Each structure stands twice: as structure tokens, then as C-alpha cells.
Amino acid sequence: MLLDRTASVTALDLGDSRHASSSRGLVRRKAGGRQLVAPLRVDLSACKYELLQLVAARLGWQVVAPGTPESQWDLFWTDTSISQERLLRLAPTQRINHFLGMLELCRKRSMARLLAGLAAAAPPGCSYDFFPPTWQLPGQLRDFLAAAKAAGRKATFIVKPDAGCQGKGIRLLQGGSEAAVLRSLAGMATLQAVAQAYIPRPLLINGLKFDLRVYVLVADVDPLRVFIYKEGLVRFCTTPYSKPTSRNLGCAYMHLTNYAVNKQNAEACVAPGSSGSDRESGTDATHSAADSSNDDETGDTKATSQQQCRQ
Secondary structure (H helix, E strand, O other), X not given: OHHHHOOOXXXXXXXXXXXXXXXXXXXXXXXXXXXXXXXXXXXXXXXXXXXXXXXXXXXXXXXXXXXXXXXXXXXXXXXOOOOHHHHHOOOOOOEEOOOOOOHHHXXXXXXXXXXXXXXXXXXXXXXXXXXXXXEEEOOOHHHHHHHHXXXXXXXXXXXXXXXXXXXXXXXXXXXXXXXXXXXXXXXXXXXXXEEEEOOOOOOEEOOEXXXXXXXXXXXXXXXXXXXXXXXXXXEEOOOXXXXXXXXXXXXXHHHOOOHHHHOOOOOOOXXXXXXXXXXXXXXXXXOOOOOOOOOOOOHHHHHXXXXXXXX
């Protein structure tokens, strides 16, 4: 019941004739006992991304003014998670762009916990080897240290802040003694993180690491309805990949595919001022894999990263 109320507004254009009249952003609305066809009203006051303003204009949606009473909009688009109280205030015809509990999927530690639970409960023949060995820090720090020691210095691990994005705070480190691993972790701004075994032989395109981003619309979860968008996104590193060594662990342009990181590579063919297609566009604060504590990357840090990429 609760989750039904949070179905994305896009579902209105997928055959739900109770609320939608067309895919041009028009909805049926009762007023004075009559049914009117009017533009969909969207509240973007909690959204900082200009892209949503452009989408609303293209779809013919009406963007309501900040502070508009809740009863005067059809869709509320927010950049943050929502509370149960917020959800319960929705009218049956209103939509919001988050499911309750989405942070369980968006935060890295809770996602790792959920995947581990699914893997443990999976029936015979169901494999969960699509994600590498993962440890939730600091709770599983002792287990991680033991695994890193057993793997030795030839093994590489990647540590990612729990709530991080845009490549900020990510650190690559080698296995070995507990003391050596702890020294590497001590340089991180937070130990609220996940540690994973780093895949040393990834699939490459023209010698570069890449990732694929597939976009889906989750219209409902009970029953589950998921629509896959026909187009996706490919993000590339901007320095040819080499197997991790102590010399190149700090080369963010070689190991991290984040656009916010790679647009800073002065030696890459990334046009100045170009914007990315994901949430990483429009920001200048980037971090190399070796620099996890500062909010602004200095010129010296960039030069160091460039030097590590050349070695």
C-alpha cells in the first residue's frame, strides 16, 4: 500500500488511464465536480539539478512555485530520501520520485549487507559471484585485515566511502601486514566504508577501463514492475589500464571511471566545460584515488596524479 503510493509519475504515461490522458504531461483532474485535462504540476523545490527544469519544460509540465501547498502539485521530485511521515501525507493521485527505504540500496554498506544476505539464502545453483568479496567497515575491519594479510602484497583492494559519490574518497591499497593496511586506511576521511577485492584484469575497450550504466524505471515493487530504458551510458577512464602496482595505485584516471574524476585529466580528450550525463556533471570538486581527505583538489595533487599515471 505504501509503496503503491510512491510509483514514479512516469507510470502515468504507461497505460494508467485513471490519471493520465497522454504522454505530453497532461493529467485528468477533478475541479468543481468536473474533470479537467491540465498540465501535470511538479514541485522541484527540493531538486538542485537544472536538468529536471529542462525535462519539465520539454514535457509540458507546470513547475509550481516554491512553497506551494502540497495539495497543489501532482509530482514532487526530491534529491534526498523520504521519511514514512512524508509518504503518508501523499494523496492517492500524487507521486514522489523515491521509494521508502531507498537508502538501503544507495548506501554502499547496506547494499553490501543485502547482497551478502541474498547470497547466503540463495538456493543451490544460484550464483552471486557477480560482485567481488566485500567487507563492511568498520564492523568487519578484523575480517578485512585478515583477508588482506592472507592475500599478500600482490593483491589489491579498493575502499569506497559509504555515502560517497563522484569518486571522492576512494582509495586503492595493497594487501600485506595489518600495520601496512591500517596505515593506508588512516589516510581516509572516514572509515564508514566498504572494502572490496579489486578486479586486476577487467574487461577493456581500446585498453581503457569502462563501466555500463543501464537505466530502469521501477514503477512498483509489489508486484514488481520494471521498465528498462533503451539507451544507456558508458563511462571511460582516460589513462590506459595497467595492472595495479605500488606506482600506479594513485592514478585515478586509470582505475576510476567517474566522469567527475576523468574530466580533470589534462592529457585526455575531454572538452573543457563539457558536462556528463549522470549526477556527476556540473561539479569541480574531484579527488584522486590517493587523495581522500580534502574537498578541493590542488594543482599539486593533480600533478602528482598525472605523474603516477605516467609511471
